[in-house]
Amino acid sequence: MAKPISIQVWNPSGKYRVVSTKSMPGDRWIRLLTDQDCRVEICTEEKTILSVDDILTLIGDRCDGLTEDWGEVLFSALKRAGGTSFSNMAVGYNNVDVSAANKYGVAVGNTPGVLTETTAELAAALSLTAARRIVEADQFMRAGLYDGWLPHLFVGNLLKGQTVGVIGAGRIGSAYARMMIEGFKMNLIYYDLYQATRLEKFVTGMLSSPFTSYGQFLQVNGEQPVTWKRAATMEDVLREADVISLHPVLDKTTYHLINKERLGIMKKEAVLVNASRGPVIDEAALVEHLKANPMFRVGLDVFEDEPLMKPGLSEQKNAVVVPHIASASKWTREGMATLAALNVLGTIKGYPVLGDPNSMDKFLDESSPVPAACPSIVCKFQICDAMQDGLVQTADETKHLLDLSSILALPKGGCSLRQFKNLDDIELSALGAILLLTA
Numbered sequence: 001m002a003k004p005i006s007i008q009v010w011n012p013s014g015k016y017r018v019v020s021t022k023s024m025p026g027d028r029w030i031r032l033l034t035d036q037d038c039r040v041e042i043c044t045e046e047k048t049i050l051s052v053d054d055i056l057t058l059i060g061d062r063c064d065g066l067t068e069d070w071g072e073v074l075f076s077a078l079k080r081a082g083g084t085s086f087s088n089m090a091v092g093y094n095n096v097d098v099s100a101a102n103k104y105g106v107a108v109g110n111t112p113g114v115l116t117e118t119t120a121e122l123a124a125a126l127s128l129t130a131a132r133r134i135v136e137a138d139q140f141m142r143a144g145l146y147d148g149w150l151p152h153l154f155v156g157n158l159l160k161g162q163t164v165g166v167i168g169a170g171r172i173g174s175a176y177a178r179m180m181i182e183g184f185k186m187n188l189i190y191y192d193l194y195q196a197t198r199l200e201k202f203v204t205g206m207l208s209s210p211f212t213s214y215g216q217f218l219q220v221n222g223e224q225p226v227t228w229k230r231a232a233t234m235e236d237v238l239r240e241a242d243v244i245s246l247h248p249v250l251d252k253t254t255y256h257l258i259n260k261e262r263l264g265i266m267k268k269e270a271v272l273v274n275a276s277r278g279p280v281i282d283e284a285a286l287v288e289h290l291k292a293n294p295m296f297r298v299g300l301d302v303f304e305d306e307p308l309m310k311p312g313l314s315e316q317k318n319a320v321v322v323p324h325i326a327s328a329s330k331w332t333r334e335g336m337a338t339l340a341a342l343n344v345l346g347t348i349k350g351y352p353v354l355g356d357p358n359s360m361d362k363f364l365d366e367s368s369p370v371p372a373a374c375p376s377i378v379c380k381f382q383i384c385d386a387m388q389d390g391l392v393q394t395a396d397e398t399k400h401l402l403d404l405s406s407i408l409a410l411p412k413g414g415c416s417l418r419q420f421k422n423l424d425d426i427e428l429s430a431l432g433a434i435l436l437l438t439a
């Protein structure tokens, strides 16, 4: 007999049953569900990570939608309970086996856009904290060791005029790059599979008014304009940058992206920041690199074996470590909860997906009615399936369009694939049946 799980219930007589495996910030997300005749059950178990058995118990024999780590066992259980909808309370969904969800006809939601600035700000904070040895200095003061100003005390790295490197210049990577350029007049080098056109325009822009870019603003004011470069290889970023921040998705191409060899390419006094996913760095190799290079510094929000750190990391003074808090601002976390709830609600109600992954404002503005839509539903088509359905023409186009694709609930009879090069070209379809690229 499975151990009972403690839960808090809202709107007990609701027609739909939505289960959240964690309490989430704010209460707007609850009201949005209960207002639409949902019974909401919130798990109030003390432990942070629930076991599969815990979640199977939570699902029970009737459930319409949910949030948590997910694979074959849980999606099949959700399906058996009549469930059709799941949402991550996160923009990253590497913890979700989307193919398993597809197999059981369960839509998978995520929460893009609402975390962008919050996460980028934490990455910028880690960059500064590591570069200027803030944690070491704080511990020195608290230990009562300060006995007067010294020329060499906690000397760190100046950022102004140096080069900031971004690997993964998507929403968060581009927001971080802008902060470091605007805030510290750093020059940019970035590496991504796709061109970051909006970011490049921000730095240099077109001459359409007195100055439409930050570079021109500086020049007009007699300062050295900042420069930018799209690196041909990741190694170019590692070689040239003084501060490097990692913002790619975690997939098979980015697993251990930063390994022993690539750490060896970086400057001996570089700062490396990771607020993406822990496994993007070979953490055991990083520990050895930190031991051998005391002037090399890291700022880490995520870890390869979360919630654990690799042996030796916590002893390294040239490492700043925080527990996956990059999205932890009140506005962002309440917004993530709202978007996750609206993904689940929208799928249950059969709403189309009208969210632009770069702008969720319409769902987050409490002063206006919530659109009858899902903010962001992700789905990885099997390319052959899409081609069989006549949705796409060639494998190459498919690869580009489907790698980072989100798809909307397709109305009966499927839809014709509209080919978009970037989010500027997206015209949101009233039918909601478009294939949406996330930049």
Ligand SMILES: NC(=O)c1ccc[n+]([C@@H]2O[C@H](COP(=O)([O-])OP(=O)(O)OC[C@H]3O[C@@H](n4cnc5c(N)ncnc54)[C@H](O)[C@@H]3O)[C@@H](O)[C@H]2O)c1
Pocket (backbone or CB within 6 Å): 091, 092, 093, 112, 113, 115, 119, 167, 168, 169, 170, 171, 172, 173, 191, 192, 193, 194, 247, 248, 249, 250, 253, 254, 275, 276, 277, 301, 302, 324, 325, 326, 327, 404, 438, 439
């Ligand atoms: N630490 C946190 O709390 C936190 C918060 C938010 C997001 N994240 C992580 O950050 C990731 C990025 O979020 P986002 O909203 O910016 O996503 P995004 O999709 O806008 O950007 C990801 C970028 O990575 C690039 N990319 C993919 N594979 C690559 C590769 N092999 N080499 C170089 N670039 C590659 C993509 O082209 C894209 O531009 C999320 O997937 C998530 O894992 C972490």
Ligand SMILES: O=C(O)[C@H](O)CO
Pocket (backbone or CB within 6 Å): 089, 090, 091, 092, 093, 115, 326, 327
């Ligand atoms: O992917 C994300 O959104 C974060 O890791 C959650 O804070």
